[in-house]
Amino acid sequence: MHTLLRILTYLKPHRKRLALTYLCIAAVTGLNLLIPWIIRQVIDVGLATGDRRYLLQMALLVVGVAAARVVFSFGQRYGMESSGQMVAYDVRNQLYDHIQRLSFSYHTHAQTGQLMSRITEDVGALQRFVAGALLDSLSIVLMLGFIIVILFQMSWQLALAALAPMPILALSVQYLAQRMRPKWKQVQQDFAQVTTVLQENLTGAQVVRAFAREPYEIAKFDAANRAYMRTRLSTIRFWGSASPFMGFLVALSVALTFWFGGPLVSAGALSLGTLVAFNSYVLMLSGPVQRLGNIVNLIAEALACADRIFELLDTPFEIADSPHARVLTQVAGRVQFEHVDFKYSDGRQPTLTDINLDALPGQIVALVGHTGAGKSTLVNLILRFYDVTAGRVLIDGNDVRYVTLESLRRHIGIVLQDTLLFSATIRENIAYGRPDASDEEIIAAARAAQAHDFIMSFPKGYDTEVGERGITLSGGQRQRIAIARALLINPRILILDDSTSSVDMETEHLIQQALKTLMRGRTSFVIAQRLTTIKSADQVLVMDHGRIVQRGTHDTLLRQPGPYREIYDLQLRDQEEAIASVAAATGAADLRPALAVTGG
């Protein structure tokens, strides 16, 4: 009931539309009821007396009724349908806004597909409910009420007989719809299985061929294909044998009308026209009765969907501005962590324990450690994607929890490893953080990010569409656009995921150049994989199981035994040895000292 009331609140802004629609529904109902009455007059008066004038009058009346009905029918149909659509529009806006503002802890666990199905399927069901059930119920109630009254007035005995099959009709519609739902669900599942097998096979085409597994794959697909065909067949068979029963019940009502009504007419207790009109009303009733049977299912379905929608809308934002949040205006770029603990809300082990650090404005902080050591979590706290469980994160001495989110994040730029660009032009992507940036600024950022040249190599330059409807950029190109995007907002604090994705050496070189420009003069936190980055860092923090286990510079860390040495031996040494062996083979002694200098 609560859910239903809440759905009704969405109709409030559309009161006028609704009132008009209800008016139209009432008018259409009335006009519909008129037609059988006219037919009765035609039979009992016009045909009985042979009065041509009267017949012509009745014919004109029919045309009049029909014309009026076109207008009101349009109002009814369009009103019902568009009300549903408007409610869906409003709900989608709310959902979209809520989803994009939900905090990170929510999004890490939520699946995109499920959120999407809230917006598509659940909103769709809500729309059908508003357009179909909610508004149609008035039409059903009016039709049922009036017709039953009319029928009983014409002859209550006949009405009792003729209406006998109607409750069965309503119940069987409901029963059938209920039985069909799980069956259709099964059909959909089996079809999903077919597409899954296919998709896997197509994306894994190379593996299938490498192992010469085509016959095995064909057998796998055939099993899914066959199962789908069988389920579908049995569902159709069930539907096919059950649904004509409805038609039969309606026919039964007609038969009963004539069985009992015929003798009444012969006996003179009922006029022939009345019997015909009676029969028309009975036929007119069968539609609303069937819809009534289905309405129970519609309501049940809609309420379940609405519950899921409201649950999502009621999910609180974990991260929101505190009531007295201040606006962070000027930022120098000092970042401090004071005894920071962090634990994900689902209560697993703490992810970060007792983190202390102090990054001075302009410093580079390199974070080193295994996957899962807590590096990404640490940088997420700076952006306030999560709130600390204990301790404080300070920017220029301000606790991040007491400044507005917008002003905080405006001073921080991030470049992630899996670069995400949006389906828009390159220009719009670079200006993502500052939509008001001028063309000169955008080009300057692209130049600094080493992206200008490849952008200009496209026929449409900065107006080239990327993403789904546009061109596909290589990993290295995407990364440079992301760097330009971060540069354009000119952040004081920079967060960088430096993990190498596979790019060739030249691109790698360009990216390094771009990153260097980007970091200059900013406080930078780098999740580092490259030796050169680590060497250039003012502070290297080695993380393990959520703690900072070692800190220092590359040189000081390398001199002491510990986790850094281990990581160095396995991951970084290769890079060093490459340089060394080049040096050894060529006698180019200038390389090593050059690197050593930068390490300091």
Next chain:
Amino acid sequence: MAVLLQRFRSLFREGNVEFDLPEDLQFRGYDRRIVGRLFRYVRPYARQMILALALMGVITATSLAGPYIIKLALDNAIPAGNSGLLRLLIVLFLAAQLIAWVARAAQVTAVAEAGQSSIYGVRRDLFEKFQRQSLSFFDKADVGILMSRMTSDVNALQELVTWAIVGTASDLFTLVGIVIVMLALDWRLSLITFSVLPIMLLLTAMWRARARDNWRRVRYYNGRMLGYIEENIQGVRVVQAFTREKLNLEKFVTQINYRFNQAQRRAARLSALFFPGVDFLGTLAVALVIAFGGALAVGESVFTPGVLVAFVMYIGRFFDPIRDLAERYNTLQQAMTAGERLFGLLDRPIEIESKPGAVEMPPIRGEVVFDHVYFHYQPDLPVLHDIVLHVQPGQLVALVGATGSGKSTLVKLLNRSYDVKAGSLRIDGYDVRDVELSSLRRQMGIVLQETFLFRGTVAENIRYGRLDATDDEIVAAARAIGAHEFIEALPFGYQTLVEEGGASLSVGQRQLLAFARALIADPRILVLDEATSSIDTQTEKIIQDAMDRLLEGRTAFVIAHRLSTIVRADQIVVLSHGRIVERGTHQELLALKGMYYNLYTMGFAAKRPDA
């Protein structure tokens, strides 16, 4: 009429909206070849189709009998007080309905059997065709598009086979039946009724074209909206980091969602006009019958209450088939477009197949010779140029070069993912084009940079390398690779389900599984594309050991990224722009001070922050 309708329509247009729709596909008319082709799939079920058509006749006859029986009751039985006749008629009426019920059920089943089974065949053939296609086919094709061939295009054909064919027959039967019955009842009234038909046809034709455009528009904006939402959910981190929430919402409310809503309302408006319009025409016909019936026939006792009622009922059923037929024309067009694409796909030649009478490849020793090999994907863009390479059994060859230098293409020729354009590639003296394809591929292993795992258990994924491997052999392979420990630590060990794409496993773990899968296949020649992505330290060490194990005793080609791999290779082959520019061992190549040397000085030394 058209002008009037246009004006009427413009009354309801909200604002002047620019729909930024892309140019749409042209719709196709009836194509005999496509229908003929499709008919071949249906032929095995000809019995069901004929049965369905016969039943259709029964259904039409019984359902048209209803109003006629009522007419008889009204005109003959009731006024005469003949209750015996009345009861007989009612029993007849119910009997007809009962027969219609049974016939309908049987007909639906027959149609479904024929339709579903033949479409099952289309789907099966399409999948088998996909399996026989060579990899070059998948380079050009987009998985999403292939998927939609199998889903929406096949569904369009299914629509045609099941409901369009039988439905069209049913509509025609009904129309012809009604016309005959009406004419028999009163030919003059019939002609008057038919006079509204031209208007009806005009209205339907106008509606059909517009409705199709409208629905296309709705689908387009819906797709765009979903794309927008999905992108913003996946990129929510960027959205929030760049504080774009307000702007994005505004764009969603005023453009993305609004356009979809507008398109929807437009479609709703059109059908809200059309259906009442059809009702109006029906009612108009009734009015005409009343007016002219009175004028023509009163006194001649031809225009009886029974005739009037029967006409009203028949008119009510007259318009549905006409509307349906218009709809079916859309279905037909869609099916033609779909069929053309589908059969085009089925007819696509297979580029790489075993020659007729190709010999079975005997157990491979592992000698590989590239003899002046040339290759290109597009004639104007050569990818490999005069490759000459001799590899002894058991040798490790490291391939080095920039992205696009031809490394991946070179190894793809080995298992005949592609065929050389000139020159030849021989394994143990056999030209790979002369041996039976699967006997060749069975003896080769490929481990790709991005590990592809199938949905299923861990054990099943390893077994993919050799389908008859026992559980013990799987465990042994996993042990040898060093994957056993982490597998045992999974919730259900070897029976743990791997999600799609292996999302629940780390990159390193996925790679270890791919190694185990390759090891159990025990290939004679191994192709390995070393992963560049970062892997945590412990796994990294295991992977290096696993590689040793995997490479042992086989001829191997490695697209190498790790120095440790390159250093121990028997031959390092440096590729640039599709040519082998240098070859030799690590020390030899460095001493050359050429390309190889440059790759390394550039790769590492160039990263000096002050460079």
